[in-house]
Amino acid sequence: MPESDNPLSILPGYLLRRSANAMMGELRDRLSSVGLRVTDATVLILIGGENELTASQIGRALDIQRANMVPILSRLESDGLVMRKPLDRRSQAIVLSGKGKKRLAEAFTIIEQFERELLERIPAEHRDHFVPALRALIE
Amino acid sequence: MPESDNPLSILPGYLLRRSANAMMGELRDRLSSVGLRVTDATVLILIGGENELTASQIGRALDIQRANMVPILSRLESDGLVMRKPLDRRSQAIVLSGKGKKRLAEAFTIIEQFERELLERIPAEHRDHFVPALRALIE
DNA sequence: TATTGTTATACTCTATAACTATA
DNA sequence: TATAGTTATAGAGTATAACAATA
Numbered sequence: 001m002p003e004s005d006n007p008l009s010i011l012p013g014y015l016l017r018r019s020a021n022a023m024m025g026e027l028r029d030r031l032s033s034v035g036l037r038v039t040d041a042t043v044l045i046l047i048g049g050e051n052e053l054t055a056s057q058i059g060r061a062l063d064i065q066r067a068n069m070v071p072i073l074s075r076l077e078s079d080g081l082v083m084r085k086p087l088d089r090r091s092q093a094i095v096l097s098g099k100g101k102k103r104l105a106e107a108f109t110i111i112e113q114f115e116r117e118l119l120e121r122i123p124a125e126h127r128d129h130f131v132p133a134l135r136a137l138i139e
Numbered sequence: 140m141p142e143s144d145n146p147l148s149i150l151p152g153y154l155l156r157r158s159a160n161a162m163m164g165e166l167r168d169r170l171s172s173v174g175l176r177v178t179d180a181t182v183l184i185l186i187g188g189e190n191e192l193t194a195s196q197i198g199r200a201l202d203i204q205r206a207n208m209v210p211i212l213s214r215l216e217s218d219g220l221v222m223r224k225p226l227d228r229r230s231q232a233i234v235l236s237g238k239g240k241k242r243l244a245e246a247f248t249i250i251e252q253f254e255r256e257l258l259e260r261i262p263a264e265h266r267d268h269f270v271p272a273l274r275a276l277i278e
Numbered sequence: 279t280a281t282t283g284t285t286a287t288a289c290t291c292t293a294t295a296a297c298t299a300t301a
Numbered sequence: 302t303a304t305a306g307t308t309a310t311a312g313a314g315t316a317t318a319a320c321a322a323t324a
Contacts, residue, residue, distance in 0.1 A: 007188035015273035020159035049146035090323040129268035133261045134154035229300040
């Protein structure tokens with residue numbers, strides 16, 4: 001908080017939004033150095049960890065609607081980072097290209113450093129409680 | 140997480156974004172019942188707690204840029220919730236109207252219930268660590 | 279019947295630059 | 302010179318409805 005305390009600074013929901021916005025702004029700046037948006041990087045990480053996922057499956061895993069996956073995957077494909085591999089005549093797997101694997105590795109280095117610094121900002125006595133608390137909110 | 144675990148589900152930054160999006164979506168739905176956006180409600184809470192704040196001061200307190208305060212305050216003013224009170228020939232305080240105070244009270248009831256439920260979703264042993272952790276990320 | 283991929287569209291939030299009037 | 306308020310604009314994320322093709 002740049003300003004001194006206000007009635008909002010005790011509300012967990014407000015603090016959650018403010019901190020997420022601040023952290024994602026920081027991550028966005030760092031990922032721009034490898035030409036990726038935050039969402040792009042999450043898609044690369046997801047499909048890098050599992051073998052064959054369709055656009056719909058990626059959307060469900062990341063809480064992104066089918067329709068909104070279209071521009072994301074178009075961008076990744078036109079950048080040569082992913083390819084489409086037909087599974088049947090309706091579905092297609094989104095798979096990393098060689099270039100996509102390299103880009104994912106670069107992004108992951110940035111993200112690991114970012115996550116490390118994020119955790120270090122949290123006082124030690126609270127640190128280990130953070131991820132379990134967030135996971136409970138998402139379930 | 141609707142889907143089973145993936146490489147992202149251990150990243151604090153990703154979980155922070157996902158949980159904030161989920162929580163704010165929920166709050167947005169609830170506040171729509173009193174015709175307010177989440178940001179509108181935060182402005183009302185802020186100016187309800189302090190006597191006289193200008194648009195620029197509100198923006199700095201809430202991490203909203205000057206230019207983006209304009210449509211927010213125009214909306215609140217045209218809804219009759221706030222009024223502009225000249226301080227000098229350049230600055231003006233944004234103050235709650237009577238209608239604005241009533242609307243703020245309605246919104247605050249909704250938000251208090253929301254915040255209560257949010258905290259209850261966090262397992263008891265992690266709960267008290269949540270706000271301090273978030274505050275550390277915003278500083 | 280349900281699902282996949284897609285198009286089109288609109289709304290919200292955010293970011294930047296520039297301008298004027300005043301402090 | 303710095304700040305307040307504003308305009309204009311663009312980018313990004315998100316939400317909804319609808320459609321054809323396929324499972």
